[in-house]
Amino acid sequence: MDPESVGGPRRRRAWRLTTRLAVALAVPAVLCASLVAVHVADALALADRKAAAERKTRLVFSATVAAHSLQNERDVAALSSGRTTDDVTKHRNATDEALRDFRAKARAVGGGREFTERLAAVERALDDLPALRREAYGPHSGPVRTQRSYDDIVTPMLALDTELDFGDEQPMAEGWALHALSMEKAALSGQRALLNAALADGGLKADEEAAVRELSGVQQRSLQEFRFLDLGEDRARYDRIVHGAEVGKLLDRVLADRKKAGGVTVQEWHRASTAMIDQIHEVETAAAQRLLNHAAEGKRSAERAAVTGAAVAVLALLAAMAVAVLMARTLVRRLKRVRDAALQVADVQLPYLVQQISDRGGAQPVTLEAAPIDLGVGDEIGDVSRAFDAVFREAVRQTAEQAVLRTSINAMLVALSRRSQGLVHRQLEVITALESTEREPATLAELFRVDHLATRIRRHGENLLVLAGEEPGRRRSEPAPLVDVVRAAAAEVEQYTRIVPVGIPEVAVCGPVTHDITHLLAELLENATQFSRPDTPVQVSAAGAPDGGLALEIHDSGVGIPHEQLDALNSRLARDAAVDMAVTRCMGLYVVSRLASRHGMQVLLRSGHGGTTAEVLLPARLLTFPAPPAPHVPRPSPQPVTPAWAVAEQPPPTQPDPPAPEAAPTVAAGPVPAATGQQVAPSGLPVRVPKAALRPGSAGGAAAGPAGAAPVQADELRQRAASFWHGARRARDPHPPPDTPRPPHRPEPQEEPS
Template sequence: MAHGQGRPPEGALGNPGAAGNGSAPPAGPPAAPARNVLRYALKNWRVRSRLLLLVVLPTSAAVILGCVSVASSVRSAVAYQRVEQFSTLGGEITGLIHALQAEREDTIRYITMGPGADGRGSPRTAAALELAVLAQDYRATDQNASQVRSLAGAIGSSYPALAQQEAQAAIIAIDGLGALRSAATSTQIPSLVVIQKYARTIDQLLALEDEIATGSNDAALADTVRVVDHISSMKEEVSQEQAILTSALTPDLVGATKFQPGQLTALNSAQAEQQADVAQFSLTATGGQRQLYNSALSSATADRAQAQVQQAIALAVGGSSSAENPVFTNAANGSAYLVASLRTVEQGFMSSIIGQSGSLRDEAIRSAVIEGIGVLVVLALALVFTVAVGRSMTSPLRRLRTGALEVAGVRLPETVRLMSGGDGVGVPLEVEPIDVDSADEIGEVARAFDQVHREAVRLAANEAALRGNVNAMFVNLSRRSQSLVERQIRLIDDLEQGEQDSERLANLFQMDHLATRMRRNSENLLVLAGHELSRRWTEPVALMDVLRAAVSEIEQYERVTLKVQPGIAVRGQAVNDVVHLLSELAENATTFSPADTPVTISGHLLNSGGALLDITDQGVEMDAEEMAHANWRLDNPPVVDVAVSRRMGLFVVARLAARHGIRVRLRPASTGGLTALVWLPNEAITRETLDSTLSFRRFQPPTAGATARKTGTGPAAGEEGEHAATARAVSAARVARFGPSRPETVDAAGAAGA
């Protein structure tokens, strides 16, 4: 190759890894500098993840609080569901208590009638009527007891422990009704004992009724339950008074006898408890509840019934009762009226409790549903806003990244390539802005990147203009140098024609050879500048002649052996470039191989099209990576810079090959060294059908020495052996020196510059 360039010790055709634009194949985006960072550090998170975290934290807090509120509402709904079930149970309990009170009254009447009046102790046939009344009472009681037992049995572990205990105690008390009935009707236990046993069963049911409001946080419901408890207690106390008064009647139930031991005490105790319950009711009940109570118990009948009871108690205390006095009978009937009135009040209040508990349960369910929907709405809104805000940031960032990568990988390199190919002439300097039109920081970054893009294009334009100026200098210098070299070659030719001394003629041939190499170096400057050579051929030239011309332009031409298939010619427009390309490859092969080894150039046609030339030496080898870089540079001629000027041969070969579609590949030789494969396409070659039209300027061995010996003016006979080798070498070197029969002249600028 040219002076100052060649294959370094580690490879052929210059150092493929040398610095400079295009000196190595692209290896993708540059790797980020290694940093010792935590992979999951917050600063390494993607923007979308940070935005998601920013929204998730407060949203999660709100959702957690909402879930707590929903859970509280659900718990309240469940609690009020239990309260409603308990209220239903309370309604059934009041019905059962009322049935038990009626059953107790009829049982005491049956006991009071005795055996003489078809009561207890009389044959069953005689007491059939009274027993039928009791059987009817039993059926009514059992029906209510079955409902209460079923509802009480459903009170499980979700209810408070006290409620569970009271429910089990109530069930046990209900189960004991059979034994109580049998003892009351079949044995002679006193009527007061029967009254007290029924009272204990009823008190157990009332204790379970007191648990209705358990688990409720509603004060109004709890107050209503307490009011119902007072009413139920008053009703039970009045019912006990009725039973005690009935037990004091004569068997015919018309008059009264003296109270048995303990009856008067029990009567007074019931009276005292009733008064206490009335006082508590007055303190606890609301105005509406008191109005309902007064409306039921403030009638004339109720007042008369209460007066009759008080009169009977007074007579019993004074001991003035008689079998003919109907006061006790009237008092017993008045108590029955009071019990019925209190039952009406009790039912009204119990219906209110059931309604309140149902409303509270519905309100709790509605609150839980509303709060649940609210949480879902908040979550949905947070999701929508997160997506909207995230897209408003990630979408511009994505477009910014895409635009930046497109600028860095496509648009800017393409602009630089266009400027490099045409010295920046005709390439627009305006840049298309990145598709981010927001006015936030992301938009500011996009505009800043657009400014960087403009500055890069401006610098590329300046560099292209500077490169154009340098290329113009190359062209001018090359034209001047070519003109001088051509004049020098013509002068040397003239001297050679008239020189008879073989030694001086050999020196002139060496000077001619050096001038030829100088001309090739000058032509290299034109290739660097992107200009074509001024020498042109209009007719095809035999491939053998082209190879001879290429070999004649290297220093160690005598080492080259040609083995070319005949009949191949190079088209005229490609002759000079092919000669130049092959001379560079041949010079590289001879320069970087031992001087005592041959360099072989062979060529033949390919069945697939084109011709393949093989330039093989036995010199320094290249490793695989270096050869891959060199082959890449042969396919991708780099931009001219200082590194290219130091490795001019590879650049020149790549540029010349690109002009005519020629492919050059390097590969290891089978015998060691390097093989350069040159594929000439069909557009660059043709079949040789005519004689060569080359007009060789000199292709014969020098005859000056022989002529001189014949005329006696040349060297002495003893000098023939001394100059024979020089003559043969010069002859071989002169064979390939040829010029076109009608070569195109050097362009006007070059001639003028010379």
């Protein structure tokens, strides 16, 4: 299975309520936003079409002005028979200005394929204008040809009127009406050009007469189309402004007498026709301006509609989102109240209840009411809060029962430990009595082993005290050197001969914590010796810590610990682990964690290919550092004084050793018992004595003393052992209770790995 397909739903199930509400609101929000976007897009598209229509209308208006200028230029040039006069130059300059404005507007206008083709046709026609101006009314271009050549330029420009499109609000008929009006004016302008040239030449030729009659027909048809297409104010303005009666009479007179032109002069004809053309151009300009105003207003209306629609849609969407967020915040706030109340019960009230029961030892009942969580609302969240009330009340009751049960278990563990300690103490007294009277080395060695086993049993009882949260009854008041503490811990380990202290600094451990530190080190040393090869040493070293304390390292040469198990062990050592079923498998680990937590120490396990290292960080407040040495002052030589431990090793003077028989019994072969390898240091802690302090027996199983020394007899061995054990107990228990003497402290680690 694809891991992403599994991880995705799990990640979604971990979403917070606010995220879920946001996702739930995002769907309608996106739907509304899409509808708003469509509406805004339509409004913007309409605004774009209106803007394009406005640009086209401006171009049409500019084309109308340019066409009117071309017509005036042509008609004025006819008066001078093609000669370039000041009047002709003036009109040509006006035409050039109008054409520049037309080209500028044409570049800003975009349109469809047909409109683009019309603009291209206009540009091609305008390309012939310079040549047309040079040949106008010349020998090779008579009046009719010149008039038609100008019409070839004007007609494409006037055809742009038919491309006007204002959408549904403005029908295209008004563009065609403007085109018809422009064509009527163009026909009248053509008649003016032909008659200007003919009357200036003295008469009307046949081709010129035919062209004038043809243009009269075009004028009449265009006027009819204009009146048919335009039903608005443009036709009324035309009827009010345009007066063509005089032009019609003059044209009839000229056509009636072609050779003499009916007595009509060129000035008379030009004045009358120009007046009528100007009137028509006034109507044309008004119509184009009206269309331009309509296009501009349509553009502004479309833009306002787009902005207004978008603003209203966005405001409505924001209002909906605000209402949704307000409702979501209300739900989340209620849920947070339920959560805070639940955490108050779980983190404060229930632990307080357990603490109260633990402090009172379960003897007195403790009642604690859970803080009410009922929100007082009738919705589903209110139902959940009331359900939590019931759950918390039951949790408080169960917690009280569990706390009483836990206190009872701890009390039972303490009682069992105290009873077993009493029995072990009595057993040790019996063993001590047997040791004091036994003279056989082999039997004495076995008694020492039994003593060691009893001490291990007693440490099991002390482990129960530690797990139950009790502290040992013994306390040491004087500081003890750290090296003696390490040796004392090593003396409580079965394979003590493998433990090698290396580089232990001259610092002392505060008296009240000596017992617990020795217990902790003994547990770690026992593990190191049990889970490493029996022929390898276990090194104990110390170095300064950054915080001013001391770091003790216990290193063995075992196979190491797997990474996953090492992380679990360090996690349990880092806190005061609660007692559970795992304590039966690794009681030493729980004891170490409890002792380290009690005094603020830190224990860390590291493992590699070279074995496992247990690091114990001792805070500076648990240590006593030596004072700087005083200046040397010469003093008289003192008398030799026998050390305390040497006096302890000597037999009592009241019981001299009997003469050694020829075949005195010797210590049996096997491992040297712990007591035969220990002595009492000046600090009062039992430390290990080198094997050379003991003499070999006949069986070859005991240690040897200095070369040349007399053999150690059974009674001497017994006296030394008794002196060591009693001295060790007096040193470890400086103030034992007179009625209940406590056994010596030799904590025993667990057999399981910790």
